[in-house]
Amino acid sequence: MNRRLADGIEAPEPREPRPAVQAVIALGANLGDRRATFASAVEALRRLPLTTDVVVAEPVESVAVTLEGPDADKPTYLNSVALVTTRLAPSVLLGYLHAIEARHGRERAERWGDRTLDLDLIAYGDTRSEDPRLMLPHPRAAERDFVLVPWLAIDPDAVLPGAGRVDDLLARPGDAS
Structure with a gap:
């Protein structure tokens, strides 16, 4: 039930805070001072x-993946995963992630560029x-x-919803660039 304020205006009932959940955020960079960028982004x-509760895996190097597949001629990527406990809605969290990218010079000119x-x-x-x-x-x-290797390094029981345990995903046959 709404509360009545002055002048007949009704104020909505206060909402319960959103419960905290663990979010998994992948970090990647292949341009500039990647380690300094990671340190700033984690901060x-x-x-x-x-x-x-921000927990970050040690970064790993990987070959660049383009729309055509792995490309060893491109600068290599530094990749990591952060686990964060948050009460931000997923869309709000994503908005913050995009803002952090923009502050670090991210340009979205080319898909998988x-x-x-x-x-x-x-x-x-x-x-x-x-x-x-x-x-x-x-x-x-x-x-x-x-994504999976650094995630598993900081959460040995990690599960990707809808896909299964991360250790099982890594153990599957085939190339998972």
């Missing part, structure tokens, strides 16, 4: 409102979304060793 994640910083929301608890603006879990996460 920005630690300062997000309603967000605590070189970048100073890429922050992908891989999973948000068990949330699933087919919305093209926010697909959860990330549609290609199960195929990306450069």
